[in-house]
Amino acid sequence: MTGRVTLTLRKDIKVKSLFVKVKGDANVYWSETNDDRTDTRTYSDHTRYFKLKQSLTPENSKETVLPEGIHVFKFRFQIPPGSMPSSFKGIDGKIVYQIEAKLCRSWRMDDTAEKELVFKSKFLPSIQSPMSPQSGSDQKELGGFSKGHVDFKAVLNKKAFCAGENMELVFSVKNSSSKKVTPKVSFSKKVTCYANGNSNTTTDEIRKMIFDPIEKNEKKELKCVIKIPSDQMPSIQNCDIIKLEYTLKVYLDISFAFDPEIIFPITILHPDLVCRFQRDIAPPGDFGGPSNSDFPPPSVSMGPYPAPPQAGGYGYPAAQGFSAPPPEYPGQRGMQLLQPYTSSAATYEGYGNAVPQQPLLYGSAVSTPHLSTTATIHHPPSAPPMDPQFSSPSLAPPPAYSSLFSSPPMNEDFLSQGDKAPSQ
Numbered sequence: 001m002t003g004r005v006t007l008t009l010r011k012d013i014k015v016k017s018l019f020v021k022v023k024g025d026a027n028v029y030w031s032e033t034n035d036d037r038t039d040t041r042t043y044s045d046h047t048r049y050f051k052l053k054q055s056l057t058p059e060n061s062k063e064t065v066l067p068e069g070i071h072v073f074k075f076r077f078q079i080p081p082g083s084m085p086s087s088f089k090g091i092d093g094k095i096v097y098q099i100e101a102k103l104c105r106s107w108r109m110d111d112t113a114e115k116e117l118v119f120k121s122k123f124l125p126s127i128q129s130p131m132s133p134q135s136g137s138d139q140k141e142l143g144g145f146s147k148g149h150v151d152f153k154a155v156l157n158k159k160a161f162c163a164g165e166n167m168e169l170v171f172s173v174k175n176s177s178s179k180k181v182t183p184k185v186s187f188s189k190k191v192t193c194y195a196n197g198n199s200n201t202t203t204d205e206i207r208k209m210i211f212d213p214i215e216k217n218e219k220k221e222l223k224c225v226i227k228i229p230s231d232q233m234p235s236i237q238n239c240d241i242i243k244l245e246y247t248l249k250v251y252l253d254i255s256f257a258f259d260p261e262i263i264f265p266i267t268i269l270h271p272d273l274v275c276r277f278q279r280d281i282a283p284p285g286d287f288g289g290p291s292n293s294d295f296p297p298p299s300v301s302m303g304p305y306p307a308p309p310q311a312g313g314y315g316y317p318a319a320q321g322f323s324a325p326p327p328e329y330p331g332q333r334g335m336q337l338l339q340p341y342t343s344s345a346a347t348y349e350g351y352g353n354a355v356p357q358q359p360l361l362y363g364s365a366v367s368t369p370h371l372s373t374t375a376t377i378h379h380p381p382s383a384p385p386m387d388p389q390f391s392s393p394s395l396a397p398p399p400a401y402s403s404l405f406s407s408p409p410m411n412e413d414f415l416s417q418g419d420k421a422p423s424q
Helices: none
Strands: 002-007 014-016 019-035 040-055 064-066 070-075 092-102 111-117 136-143 148-156 160-162 166-177 182-195 198-210 218-227 242-253 261-270 336-337
Touching: 002 019, 002 092, 002 218, 014 261, 019 182, 092 160, 111 136, 136 261, 148 242, 148 261, 166 182, 182 218, 198 218
Parallel strands: 160 261
Antiparallel strands: 002 070, 002 336, 014 064, 019 040, 019 092, 092 111, 136 148, 148 166, 166 218, 182 198, 182 242, 242 261
């Protein structure tokens, strides 16, 4: 993660510290009251995925003097590897990733700039044959004032979807009873929060379909398409205190009887993961196979041909950086969290381990009027020669261009030739 902090000063100031923090946390909180409303209990829990801190001013000095003007401080964080859930906000729980810049001065209130980050996990859930259809069946024997039984079967086109996709459902109902039954389909979202051995579940119905009743001694086959709204979050299965699940329930509404039902678990994936879920998934560890990493696989060259050049690669220019500090606008001052990076090392706050950083090979990309230092520019290395892996069959060289077409010598005087043909 790279970025920069812009500090606009109208006068010289003394700074105790200026730093940037980035963190990822999951929190749950809810309360329960008994039926008599005489006792209320609260439950809460917290999971921290990471917390990194980077100082932008010297830490060994008591105070640092910053002169008037615009100062740009670059930063870079290496997010720890591991399986971290996507950003989420619910009624009783949330998963939040946030970056914060703080300026501390003596005898002054701290100045803080915060920005929430949208984190999309690349966690690959373990699903058996996610692109294969799933099916189910149920039977209900009616008693009391009713006679007979009801049978129904249902098939869903697959198990894993992404937001905005269509679920295709086919089900058949055989009503061998003395009552009419009404088929219904419900698509729901369930959020479960956990804290100290207790749990709290909230269920919301997203879509519902009601079909015409099926009369007694009648058999019908029904088809329907349910579209998953595009704003639905991916399923969360890799958080210890928050779980987000989706289900598609097919059931028969029978008056004065328990409704037979079929429940299909639905997994909503991040769009980037759908292509990795094929019928024949590569074994773990293979290129393109399942992985628990939240980051994309490295670019590699597949086959005998070289990979296409990337920006900043051998002999290719990198993306253009900033050539001047941002302009100062009247009436605007303070800190802003913007984009690119810094070469200072980030540390795990509370863990005492330094995060290794890569050195800047090509110097600074942002010039700072008062705090900049002259960086040595290292030119990128030239591309190494490539050895061809395949030899083409030897072919005779093509004839020379001059042998195909003959032209008169350049010292020929065309104006004085008359009807005489040019000499050869």
